[in-house]
Amino acid sequence: MKLAILFPTLLSLSAAAETLKINGSTTVNLPVAEAAEVLRAEKKMDIQIDTQGGSSGGISMLGEGLVQVGMISKHVSQTDREKFPKCQYKEIQIGEDAVALIVSKDVWEGGVKTVTKEQVADIYEGRIKNWKEVGGPDRRIVFFNKEPGRGTWEVFVHWLYGDPKKAPQVSFPEVGGNEETRNKVASTKGALSQLSSSWADGKTVFALSLKVDGKEIAPVTANIASRIYPLSRPLFVLTNGEPSGESKVLIDFLLSERGQQLVKKHGYLPLAELKAPETRP
Amino acid sequence: MTGRRRWSLTKWVSGTFSVFALLALAALLVLFIRQSLPVWRQEGWGFLTGKRWFYRQEEFGLAPMLHGTVAVALVALGLAAPLGIGAAIFTAEFLSTRLRLIVKVAIELLAGIPSVVYGLLGILLLRDWVYEAMERFEPLSGDTLLTGGILLGVMILPTIMTLSDDALRTVPASQRLAARALGLNSTETVLHVSLRQALPGLVAAILLAVGRACGEMIAVFLVVGRQDNQWPDKLFSAKPLLEAGQTLSTKLGSSETNIAYGDPLHWAAMVALGLVLLALVTFITAIGVRLQRSPHET
Amino acid sequence: MRRKFIHHFFRLATGLCAAAACAVLGLIVWAIVKRGWPAINWRFFTEQILLVGADGGIFYNLLGTGILLVTAFCVSAPVALSLALLHGVYLPPKRRGTLALLLYILNGVPSILFGIFGMIVFVQFLGWGKSWLTGGILLGFMILPTVTIALMERISAIPRKFGEAAAALGLRESQIIRAVILPQSVGGLVTGSLLGLARAAGETAPIMFTATIFAGATMPSGIKESPVLSLPYHIFILAQDSFDPAVGSKLWGTALTLLMLVFLLSLAALPARLKLKQPAHHD
Numbered sequence: 100m101k102l103a104i105l106f107p108t109l110l111s112l113s114a115a116a117e118t119l120k121i122n123g124s125t126t127v128n129l130p131v132a133e134a135a136e137v138l139r140a141e142k143k144m145d146i147q148i149d150t151q152g153g154s155s156g157g158i159s160m161l162g163e164g165l166v167q168v169g170m171i172s173k174h175v176s177q178t179d180r181e182k183f184p185k186c187q188y189k190e191i192q193i194g195e196d197a198v199a200l201i202v203s204k205d206v207w208e209g210g211v212k213t214v215t216k217e218q219v220a221d222i223y224e225g226r227i228k229n230w231k232e233v234g235g236p237d238r239r240i241v242f243f244n245k246e247p248g249r250g251t252w253e254v255f256v257h258w259l260y261g262d263p264k265k266a267p268q269v270s271f272p273e274v275g276g277n278e279e280t281r282n283k284v285a286s287t288k289g290a291l292s293q294l295s296s297s298w299a300d301g302k303t304v305f306a307l308s309l310k311v312d313g314k315e316i317a318p319v320t321a322n323i324a325s326r327i328y329p330l331s332r333p334l335f336v337l338t339n340g341e342p343s344g345e346s347k348v349l350i351d352f353l354l355s356e357r358g359q360q361l362v363k364k365h366g367y368l369p370l371a372e373l374k375a376p377e378t379r380p
Numbered sequence: 381m382t383g384r385r386r387w388s389l390t391k392w393v394s395g396t397f398s399v400f401a402l403l404a405l406a407a408l409l410v411l412f413i414r415q416s417l418p419v420w421r422q423e424g425w426g427f428l429t430g431k432r433w434f435y436r437q438e439e440f441g442l443a444p445m446l447h448g449t450v451a452v453a454l455v456a457l458g459l460a461a462p463l464g465i466g467a468a469i470f471t472a473e474f475l476s477t478r479l480r481l482i483v484k485v486a487i488e489l490l491a492g493i494p495s496v497v498y499g500l501l502g503i504l505l506l507r508d509w510v511y512e513a514m515e516r517f518e519p520l521s522g523d524t525l526l527t528g529g530i531l532l533g534v535m536i537l538p539t540i541m542t543l544s545d546d547a548l549r550t551v552p553a554s555q556r557l558a559a560r561a562l563g564l565n566s567t568e569t570v571l572h573v574s575l576r577q578a579l580p581g582l583v584a585a586i587l588l589a590v591g592r593a594c595g596e597m598i599a600v601f602l603v604v605g606r607q608d609n610q611w612p613d614k615l616f617s618a619k620p621l622l623e624a625g626q627t628l629s630t631k632l633g634s635s636e637t638n639i640a641y642g643d644p645l646h647w648a649a650m651v652a653l654g655l656v657l658l659a660l661v662t663f664i665t666a667i668g669v670r671l672q673r674s675p676h677e678t
Numbered sequence: 679m680r681r682k683f684i685h686h687f688f689r690l691a692t693g694l695c696a697a698a699a700c701a702v703l704g705l706i707v708w709a710i711v712k713r714g715w716p717a718i719n720w721r722f723f724t725e726q727i728l729l730v731g732a733d734g735g736i737f738y739n740l741l742g743t744g745i746l747l748v749t750a751f752c753v754s755a756p757v758a759l760s761l762a763l764l765h766g767v768y769l770p771p772k773r774r775g776t777l778a779l780l781l782y783i784l785n786g787v788p789s790i791l792f793g794i795f796g797m798i799v800f801v802q803f804l805g806w807g808k809s810w811l812t813g814g815i816l817l818g819f820m821i822l823p824t825v826t827i828a829l830m831e832r833i834s835a836i837p838r839k840f841g842e843a844a845a846a847l848g849l850r851e852s853q854i855i856r857a858v859i860l861p862q863s864v865g866g867l868v869t870g871s872l873l874g875l876a877r878a879a880g881e882t883a884p885i886m887f888t889a890t891i892f893a894g895a896t897m898p899s900g901i902k903e904s905p906v907l908s909l910p911y912h913i914f915i916l917a918q919d920s921f922d923p924a925v926g927s928k929l930w931g932t933a934l935t936l937l938m939l940v941f942l943l944s945l946a947a948l949p950a951r952l953k954l955k956q957p958a959h960h961d
Contacts, residue, residue, distance in 0.1 A: 118899075118903070120807075120903070121894075122891075125918075125919045128730070128892075128919075129730055132730045132892075132893055133729060133730055135893070135894060136728060136729070136730075139894070145894075145896075146894045147891055147893070147894035147895050147905065148891065148892055148893045148894045149808075149891035149892045149893075149905075150892055150915065150919070151638060151886075151887070151891075152635055152638030152639070153635060155635075155638070155639060156635075156638050159638070159641070159642065163642075165807045165903075182642065239518075239520060241520045241521050243521075246606070246634060246635045247435075247635060247636065247639060248635040248636075248638060248639050249635070263436075264436065266436075268432075268434045268436075268437060270607055270608040270609040270610070271607060272520075272521065272523050272605035272606060272607040272624035273605070273606040273607065273608075273634070275634075275635065275918050276915070276917075276918025276919035277918075277919055278916075278917075278918055278919045278920045279503070279602075279917070279918040279919070282503065282504075283507075283521065283522075283523065286507065286508050286511070286522065287511065287520075287521040287522065289520075290521065388850065388851065388852030389852065390763075390851075390852040390855050390856065391768065391851070391852060393760065394759065394760035394761075394763045394764060394768070395760070395764070395768070396760075397756055397757045397759075397760035397761070398757075398760045398761050398764045400757065401757045401760070401761060401822065402780075404819065405780065405784060407799070408787075408791075408795050411795065411798050411799070412791075412794075412795075415798060462695070463695050463698060463699055464695075464699065465695075466691065466692045466694075466695025466696070467692065467695040467696035467698075467699040467700075469692045469695075470689070470692035470693050470695060470696040471696060473692075474689055474692065474693070481952075483696070483700065485948060486700065486703075487699070487700075487703070488944065489941055489944055489945070490703040490706075490707070492876045492877060492880070492940045492941065492943075492944050493706065493707075493880070493937060493940070494879070494880020494881070494882075494910055494936055494937070494940060495880065495881075495882070496880060496882045496910045496913045496914050496917075496933075496936075497710065497880065497913065497933045497936060497937060498706075499913075499914070499917065500913060500917050500929070500930075500933055501706060501709060501710070503917055504917075505709065534702060534703075534706070537699055537702070537703070538699075538703065541699060565681060565682075565685050566685070566689075567684060567685040567688040567689065568681070568685070570688070571688075588786070591786045592786070594788070595786070595787070595788020595789065595790065595791070596788070597788070597789070597790040597883045598882045598883060598910075598914060602917060602918075629788055629790050632790045632791075632794065633790055633883060633886075637794070637797075637887065638887075641797070641802075650794070651794065651798075654790075654791050654794050657788055657791065658787065658788070658791055661786050661787065661788055662783050662786065662787075664786075665782060665783055665785075665786035666779065666782075666783060669779055669782040669783070670779075673775075673778075
């Protein structure tokens with residue numbers, strides 16, 4: 100067989116190449132993938148990017164040593180650390196984003212612009228099934244849930260229940276990628292889902308404000324920057340221990356002026372615009 | 381062949397490769413059984429009949445997914461079987477050889493359209509179409525078992541058509557001529573001779589297509605809604621078709637496969653899901669192949 | 679009168695079925711061509727992905743799919759030849775049916791199961807990352823039945839007198855195989871492989887967990903940790919995640935490219951298949 104002859108030559112080649120492997124969240128992927136394009140062109144770096152399994156895929160593949168950099172749109176949880184005790188997870192923030200609750204046009208125009216945390220929990224647990232119960236049109240609520248493992252989902256249940264493990268058992272139609280979510284919400288009447296706020300374009304899908312202590316807080320830049328909006332979340336790249344070598348080159352670039360421009364270009368908040376430090380238990 | 385039989389290099393090499401292939405096939409089966417053992421130990425037969433799947437609570441029951449798989453396959457079949465067999469009767473019995481060949485070549489080309497392309501068409505066109513067409517039944521969204529079934533129906537249509545055409549063509553021409561000589565017209569010949577003779581082959585065509593349909597992942601994945609725990613209140617009603625659901629294969633293609641990796645029980649449940657799918661598809665395919673290979677023995 | 683009516687009605691009904699089936703499938707191809715064609719130009723095939731799919735081309739996706747297909751061919755060809763010889767020469771006739779049944783069953787195995795199998799063997803047992811070789815081997819196994827069955831048909835269609843003449847000349851079995859059967863079965867190998875590869879080219883499920891990634895892979899430089907890009911995975915990812923509307927046209931362009939690749943592979947197999955079918959009709 101030809102492969103038998105190819106094998107040794109290829110194996111010897113593999114030692115020479117220094118490939119930087121990245122995997123994780125599709126949300127963080129956008130600026131990182133574009134940064135990688137720049138580094139590939141300018142520094143001739145060999146960078147491979149994938150988005151298998153979202154944030155949790157990034158955490159587990161870094162934990163197993165299959166990649167050098169993870170991309171996550173949520174924090175590394177204690178459970179994650181226990182699952183991979185050998186990995187010294189180091190989170191490096193590259194920007195800020197928020198999880199928005201997005202609705203379809205008919206809901207938005209039907210008058211639903213704000214919801215409270217309690218209402219969201221009621222919808223999630225199936226106690227509220229119709230938009231008229233939250234001041235909207237008489238239409239059933241179609242909730243598209245982000246699939247498990249997605250950072251967006253974890254941030255959402257963390258806000259509602261404090262811990263993903265405490266989230267109640269529910270079954271909804273599931274969506275995976277951000278565009279899939281946007282597309283399905285936009286084309287379905289009475290639809291609601293969780294989506295990175297930068298994808299809520301205000302034309303096909305609309306981001307609801309959250310009512311906190313009587314104040315309506317919209318997921319807009321100012322509120323995300325000051326972290327008043329409760330579902331804001333940091334966007335991280337993740338390394339095992341202090342970044343070094345190729346990983347460090349990438350991360351330095353992401354934190355540089357040009358890298359931060361890419362973060363901004365994709366609708367996220369660059370670090371310089373962040374006003375308040377994160378408060379997290 | 382009547383050459384002298386003894387061990388030669390050729391025989392040795394081909395024997396080795398063959399054994400290797402059969403071992404790989406056996407390994408697939410053994411690995412799937414072994415790695416799924418933990419969940420069988422925990423759930424027993426309840427794994428097949430359980431109606432709840434909540435992996436965080438370590439509850440694994442796949443009845444709703446079996447329902448989803450069967451429902452989607454039946455919808456696909458309901459669409460593709462009449463259309464495909466009807467079309468095959470036309471190409472096999474009423475078309476000239478040259479035209480038949482052209483149609484057949486075109487259809488076999490279309491059988492090769494990759495499932496991810498169907499998925500793309502499904503998510504961007506079919507979903508919305510189903511949602512609007514079914515509006516008066518008030519589906520929650522365009523992601524329904526029906527959408528998955530229609531998409532699958534289109535996907536297996538070429539398979540049913542070309543296999544049925546083959547089955548009809550294996551009916552010996554002499555039988556047709558005899559029927560015509562008795563005064564039957566071509567329609568009567570088809571109804572009384574060809575269809576009857578080709579029946580096992582037609583059933584085989586359907587079964588082989590269903591086998592394909594049950595295992596199809598990517599296209600269905602994008603339009604079926606992937607909602608767990610959708611066991612219907614009434615088993616034999618059409619209403620659940622307008623709701624989102626999950627099939628065995630879409631579950632296997634979901635993010636849970638990544639999450640389960642490394643967690644023995646959850647992984648076992650996913651592998652067991654695969655094993656059940658394998659058993660189901662193998663069963664259907666095996667019957668189909670049996671029927672296909674004995675067309676004139678009845 | 680009634681007979682005539684039924685006859686015409688029946689012919690019309692089946693004709694409509696055929697027309698509807700062709701129309702549906704024609705519409706599908708049209709829908710893809712219409713949307714994908716604007717994206718297609720020379721740059722689309724020679725450049726790499728830029729701006730996360732919104733610009734540039736799919737050169738490395740084509741390359742990756744090509745690598746996977748060549749590997750699948752190299753894996754399946756020797757195994758298929760061996761199995762076909764086993765079936766046509768070495769096995770007693772009684773066992774041949776069992777082997778054929780096994781092949782048909784293998785042909786029916788859902789492709790996602792090959793993906794899970796690959797994950798167990800190559801990722802879990804061997805500790806490989808995503809690798810083109812894993813993908814090639816899995817796809818090779820997937821197309822094995824198609825290739826083998828095409829070979830089996832070809833071998834069984836070799837006129838008996840060829841083998842008898844060779845035996846009469848005093849050739850040993852292995853010599854007959856090399857002098858008569860192998861040269862005669864090349865056509866079957868090519869046809870079967872093209873048909874199999876046409877199916878493998880569009881498969882996403884077996885390679886999504888084991889072989890392909892979204893961006894950045896070029897020519898693989900090793901085995902264990904060397905993924906490739908591919909056309910179907912590119913479509914699968916972008917169908918779920920395309921931020922920029924500009925991605926849309928590239929996405930349909932990729933779908934059209936994949937479709938053309940698949941059609942080309944099956945069309946290439948066509949002449950040989952038509953020839954193969956003819957003698958069978960005489961039996």
